[in-house]
Amino acid sequence: EAGVAQSPRYKIIEKRQSVAFWCNPISGHATLYWYQQILGQGPKLLIQFQNNGVVDDSQLPKDRFSAERLKGVDSTLKIQPAKLEDSAVYLCASSPNWDSNQPQHFGDGTRLSIL
Amino acid sequence: AQSVSQHNHHVILSEAASLELGCNYSYGGTVNLFWYVQYPGQHLQLLLKYFSGDPLVKGIKGFEAEFIKSKFSFNLRKPSVQWSDTAEYFCAVNTPNQAGTALIFGKGTTLSVSS
Numbered sequence: 055e056a057g058v059a060q061s062p063r064y065k066i067i068e069k070r071q072s073v074a075f076w077c078n079p080i081s082g083h084a085t086l087y088w089y090q091q092i093l094g095q096g097p098k099l100l101i102q103f104q105n106n107g108v109v110d111d112s113q114l115p116k117d118r119f120s121a122e123r124l125k126g127v128d129s130t131l132k133i134q135p136a137k138l139e140d141s142a143v144y145l146c147a148s149s150p151n152w153d154s155n156q157p158q159h160f161g162d163g164t165r166l167s168i169l
Numbered sequence: 170a171q172s173v174s175q176h177n178h179h180v181i182l183s184e185a186a187s188l189e190l191g192c193n194y195s196y197g198g199t200v201n202l203f204w205y206v207q208y209p210g211q212h213l214q215l216l217l218k219y220f221s222g223d224p225l226v227k228g229i230k231g232f233e234a235e236f237i238k239s240k241f242s243f244n245l246r247k248p249s250v251q252w253s254d255t256a257e258y259f260c261a262v263n264t265p266n267q268a269g270t271a272l273i274f275g276k277g278t279t280l281s282v283s284s
Contacts, residue, residue: 057212058212085270087271089271094276095276095277096173096259096261096274096275096276096277097213097259097272097274098274099269099271099272099273102269102270102271109269109270110269110271112269145213147213149270152270153265153270154201154263154264154265154270155201155218155220155265156270157203157215157218158215158272160205160212160213160214161212162211162212163212
């Protein structure tokens with residue numbers, strides 16, 4: 055099966071600019087996650103979707119970050135305006151449903167550098 | 170709040186040496202436990218998982234992990250490492266029966282195996 059697709063792989067922007075990331079989960083996977091991985095740390099959840107509804111966005115900095123999954127398939131994550139501390143790898147993951155014992159399948163991530 | 174601690178930041182071994190990577194979590198209730206691996210240039214992949222039953226679980230590529238509830242631990246082991254095991258290893262946890270099923274990751278352990 056095809057894996058989780060993310061684009062772009064790399065992005066360099068200046069602070070205060072905006073940026074968007076795209077994710078296409080594995081076909082048929084209802085649950086989609088966005089994680090932020092800062093250098094030297096493990097991934098940290100930003101937002102979880104079940105189909106096109108938000109399950110958990112408690113750790114999403116809503117003053118600058120937004121995400122949507124309008125048709126319950128692919129998703130976009132946006133940062134506006136970007137800050138230096140947003141430099142990180144943004145990972146998308148999907149699972150068949152929201153059973154907690156379902157393993158999550160990760161994409162290659164988007165590496166964001168803020169100048 | 171739940172947290173995951175990985176005790177070793179960087180482990181360096183020679184081929185054929187035995188491996189044990191420590192992982193402790195802080196949560197008093199029922200948990201699901203995972204080990205993920207990230208090979209250089211690749212995405213995170215599931216090594217093994219524990220939900221219930223036999224506390225000794227076997228994963229891919231000869232890895233195993235033991236869940237010790239009394240110690241809140243889920244250590245990863247391999248009797249004889251290979252050069253191809255060079256990678257970053259992440260321990261993660263989530264909890265069943267909650268709306269959000271996102272994984273909480275440790276900071277990761279970098280394993281370097283010399284031939």
